[in-house]
Amino acid sequence: MGSIRVFLIATMLATMTLFNFVATLQGYQSSLEEAERLFDNHLSQMVKLIANLHVEHMASNLNQSSDLAYQLWHKDQLVASSANSPKGFITELTAGFDYANFNGYRWRTLVHYAPDSDYWIVAAERTDQRFVLAEKVIIKAVTPIVLGIPLVGLLVWLIISRGLKPLRNLSFQLKHKQIDDLTAVKIPDLKDELEQVVQSINDLVRRLGSALEREKRFTADAAHELRTPISALKVQLHNIAEEVSADSQSFAQLKSGIERMQHLVEQLLSLYRFTPEEFANQFERVDIYLLAQNVLAEQHDAFEARQQSLELEGSSCYIEGDPFSLGALLQNLLSNANKYTPFGGEILVSVECSEGKVYLKVEDNGPGIKPADIDKVFERFHRLQKNLDQVFAQGCGLGLTIVKHVTELHRASIDILPSRFDSGCAFVIQFNEV
Template sequence: MNSMRARLLVILLLTTGAVWLSAAAWIYWSTQARVEQVLDARLREAARMVDSLITDHRIEIASAAEAIEGLDVERMTDEPYSHQLSCQIWSLAGSLVGRSEAAPRERLASSDDGFSQTAIDGETWRVYTVLNSERGVQVMVGDNLKVRQSLVNDVMTGTLLPMTLVLPVAGLLIWLSVQRGLRPLDRMAALLARRHANDLRPVDLPDAPGELRPALDAINGLFGRVASARDREKSFTAFAAHELKTPLAGLKTQAQIALASDDPKTSRHALEQIVSGVDRSSRMVRQLLDLAAADANEERDVAGAADAATVVRDAIRSVESLAARRNVGIEAQGLPDGKVACDRALATTALRNILENAILHSPAGETVRIAASTSDQKTLFRVEDGGPGMTEDDLAHARARFYRGTHHDGAGSGLGLAIVDTIMRRAGGSLTLANQEGAGFTATLHFPKA
């Protein structure tokens, strides 16, 4: 049953039915107990009254049993039950002295005094016995339990029949209440169904009940995240198209120069520019893919247990060719122990981009140093270069996508630090950037330990 409306209706109907059955059972048992109590009191009073008539000599013993039919106590019940009492008078010698018209001929009770139950001809009788030693008789007054049960059933029928007839009305009222109670949910569904796919404004239902508010907040939060993702994708696409257009145009220009020139030096220079442009374009495409991967992982768990030393070795290996072309050395001051709480590929991507930036901004002959340290909670990768560093304005905007600093040489795309910052935030770590005293720059990756 996938319908919340149907499920709620069934739950309420079952709950109402359970309450109704519990009430019916309680009424039945309490009515039966009350009727038993009242009728037992009637038996006792009737038996004592007959005994009193015999003791006071106000009636003959033989006819005393017939007097039960005229006692006022009979009028305690409705007409169908007014003659249910039966009376027997037995001598202490064991002979039947007298009985009422409705009384059986067999002895109603064998006990000397008090209440008892006796089965006669397949029917059970409830009997109250009074021992009259002075007159040498036993007065027995009883009624048939079948008649008692009939009385209880009639009382229950009169009580439960109206309640049963009301059940369909209660079911209809429950159904109408469920329909009305879920109406705000229907309004929200209709409002969302009418919306255009590009309409990511928050859903506003001023009269929404408190139970619906968490769902509304969650939907509005999702809309906000989707809008942010779409804006980021639009920005990403626009910047990527712009950044790729320039090097492609340059490649075309250099290729035309190489084809048109007869001078070997000019042609070779143009071809070298094409190779350099291809390298820059290749690096930009790779960084765009890295950024797309980092953005995609923002909605997934990137936590892992990457070996810190392996991350350092993989990152250095991936930039060795770039360092050789730019005549920049790489020095790793010890390999860290333990693991970082990040996916290995993403952690390597973050460190590789930091190393690439350091190599690209270091003059030829310099050395890029990478050092690692660990604490109880974090593993730090610190990368130092001998470049010119950043201005205060560059530091403030360095993490923005496609932002190039004051000292860029055209080789970068402005994506490296944006990629690193996205990965570090997703992994629960952080990136710090700082100028060194004199010259040089330091970038530090703070990874949480696994």
């Protein structure tokens, strides 16, 4: 139905205009009829005056005006007339009001018969003059109504805008609420109608917040509790290693399974390690280029194993951030590229700064991501192309979720674009420079 405000203003203004204007028209018509009656009265008074005057005095006693004409007939003889009257009859000599055209105008005529003197008196008044005069008076009353409509429109606009302000305020707050902002919505000067809405929203937000908090704590606690038994398992694994033959397949699978479990637990822990509030306090100046150099050096072996070329280009760029989590971010992006890019592929990391922004890009010539999948890749435990190859088996589907989490903590943005190679994609993270 569109905007409530536009609907209210348009329909209210239309209704008011309609009724106002129709009422004005009615008023105009009855005023005009009244004016006609007045003018007719005036005409009949004049006729009576002429009848009572002596013929010879007529010319001097009646002031000659161009919009009045009269004739005095006696036995079909024109006894007296005004200068502007025609030579013949103005109109038929039948008593009463009528209209006639002469002298290039339309006239309202009145014929009166004085039986005692046998005089026919014909008086005429120009209709256009009468009309212009009457209309002038009425229009003066009508014009303010028409001119008032824009003013009324403005007032209606202001009043309705004011009335809908809390609603607009609420929708603005909800629209601009950060996804992870679970604080209550606050509307100043709350109206009764909205109170229930705001209350329900805040109630929902609060319940959602505590549910999320519980989930977070449970995951973090569970991961933390799992660390010890996994460490114990690893020790046991190390001990068994001496007892089984080196090429035992079951042992290799057991080992890789325990490593995956450890990786998962570590990832889960790093995902929930920080909350936004405590995070910002530890921010320091970080050279992204230097950080990338270090991470690349650490990860070098994994790329070597898949015969992929790994390059870094760019120069030193500084941002405010947490070096540990930024390292985790780049690690995850790189291991992602490592996994999805086939043997012998190319991976290119670049750091550049321009116009107050620092761009960290990780590009590969792997298969790329379908546009429809772009939104999904950041979801937890989402994996693309499940059976790509064996190396992939090590992933747990949390890497990009961590990447997203870290970018959000740094108030940075992440985009997935086509890479500069023929295929593959580029993860572009945009930070604010310091």
